[in-house]
Amino acid sequence: MSASKVPVSILGVSGFAGSELARLVADHDSLSLVGVAADRWQGSKLGERVRVPASVGKLPVAPMSDAITVARQSEVALLATPAEVSAKLAPELLAHGVRVVDLSGAFRLEDPAAYPRWYGFDHPAPELLAEAHYGLPEVASASTRTGGAKDARLIANPGCYATAAILALAPLVEAGAIDPGSMYVDGKSGVSGAGRKVEERLLFMEVDENLSAYRVGNHQHTPEIEQALSRAGRARASVTFVPHLLPVRRGLLVTAFARLSGAVPPAQIEALFRRAYAPADLVEVRAPEDVTLAQVAYTPYARLGVRADAERGSVVVTSALDNLLKGAASQALQNLCAMIGAPPLSPH
Numbered sequence: 001m002s003a004s005k006v007p008v009s010i011l012g013v014s015g016f017a018g019s020e021l022a023r024l025v026a027d028h029d030s031l032s033l034v035g036v037a038a039d040r041w042q043g044s045k046l047g048e049r050v051r052v053p054a055s056v057g058k059l060p061v062a063p064m065s066d067a068i069t070v071a072r073q074s075e076v077a078l079l080a081t082p083a084e085v086s087a088k089l090a091p092e093l094l095a096h097g098v099r100v101v102d103l104s105g106a107f108r109l110e111d112p113a114a115y116p117r118w119y120g121f122d123h124p125a126p127e128l129l130a131e132a133h134y135g136l137p138e139v140a141s142a143s144t145r146t147g148g149a150k151d152a153r154l155i156a157n158p159g160c161y162a163t164a165a166i167l168a169l170a171p172l173v174e175a176g177a178i179d180p181g182s183m184y185v186d187g188k189s190g191v192s193g194a195g196r197k198v199e200e201r202l203l204f205m206e207v208d209e210n211l212s213a214y215r216v217g218n219h220q221h222t223p224e225i226e227q228a229l230s231r232a233g234r235a236r237a238s239v240t241f242v243p244h245l246l247p248v249r250r251g252l253l254v255t256a257f258a259r260l261s262g263a264v265p266p267a268q269i270e271a272l273f274r275r276a277y278a279p280a281d282l283v284e285v286r287a288p289e290d291v292t293l294a295q296v297a298y299t300p301y302a303r304l305g306v307r308a309d310a311e312r313g314s315v316v317v318t319s320a321l322d323n324l325l326k327g328a329a330s331q332a333l334q335n336l337c338a339m340i341g342a343p344p345l346s347p348h
């Protein structure tokens, strides 16, 4: 390991997001992957499971019972575990001086009372919710942390649908261009969004050549999107969000609808998006019809398209990304790099 590289560990490496993280960390010049853990692959070498360079491929996969010991060798731990698991691991890691970027929802919501309702557990470390930085790098206003990711101890990496929806609506709420009390988001995700777990609704026979809504009125990204847009617009945001399971492996596309307030003329809405994302290397603004899964799958980019309808006083935004990259692992790398001051993820 070169002295200048920052040592990183990955807990939950056997999951879809964890495996992507392993590839991204192994490829980054400023990072060194020093430890990985997951029960399913314990006893294997990482390279037997994930295509990584030989130097990293030799790493043994430890069981999750050794997660803290493994992560203590690192400066930053990436948690690619379910929310309830991350909620318990993160406080212990922080107590040992290990910084954390968590890919789950465990630290995304500021209100501890939201956890039983949306995630099904009482939060074991509610005091950390105010400290966690909500890491959507292209929408700084979605976090309340002064200083953003830089020097944060704990970063909550946004959810996949939430990333796409917030990117789609933040420029509009920040400018007061829409009524934040009535926003609508239709989301469609590939099956890898659900993780590697076994579930009847994820069987090939249920998913293939099919399309269905799920968790209607009850999806955990609803409060996350509302929280970010309330912060960005400094007004209470209300979002009706309906996710759908799409029979593809990777990628997610949301279509957001809202009513124009009149504060920004319809003809200037597209320019608003181009200005908002001009500094963002990984967010592209195109025509709504050019926002496709094929353009973003297997890339760290999000692609947005916006069209205002002057006749109806409404606006439609399409937003697509790879759920495992900009929706999870590559966004976590963006956050990790910002946290430690490493060069940003190269946009390929």
Ligand SMILES: NC(=O)C1=CN([C@@H]2O[C@H](COP(=O)(O)OP(=O)(O)OC[C@H]3O[C@@H](n4cnc5c(N)ncnc54)[C@H](OP(=O)(O)O)[C@@H]3O)[C@@H](O)[C@H]2O)C=CC1
Binding pocket: 011, 012, 013, 014, 015, 016, 017, 018, 038, 039, 040, 041, 064, 079, 080, 081, 082, 083, 085, 103, 104, 105, 158, 159, 160, 192, 193, 194, 195, 196, 197, 323, 324, 327, 328
């Ligand atoms: N998939 C996606 O598109 C996105 C996922 N996320 C979030 O990222 C995290 C990882 O997601 P994903 O990779 O899809 O999930 P997977 O189900 O594919 O992987 C989960 C990982 O966590 C481990 N794990 C599961 N249960 C436990 C447990 N009780 N104790 C310890 N370890 C456990 C698994 O290990 P093993 O099976 O080996 O025991 C596996 O390594 C989740 O919080 C998810 O919500 C966020 C954005 C997008």
Ligand SMILES: CC(=O)N[C@@H](CCC(=O)OP(=O)(O)O)C(=O)O
Binding pocket: 083, 103, 104, 105, 159, 160, 161, 189, 190, 191, 192, 193, 194, 195, 220, 221, 243, 245
């Ligand atoms: C297709 C599918 O099931 N997708 C997942 C999205 C995973 C995710 O981002 O969830 P967290 O908020 O738990 O991190 C879902 O809808 O729950």
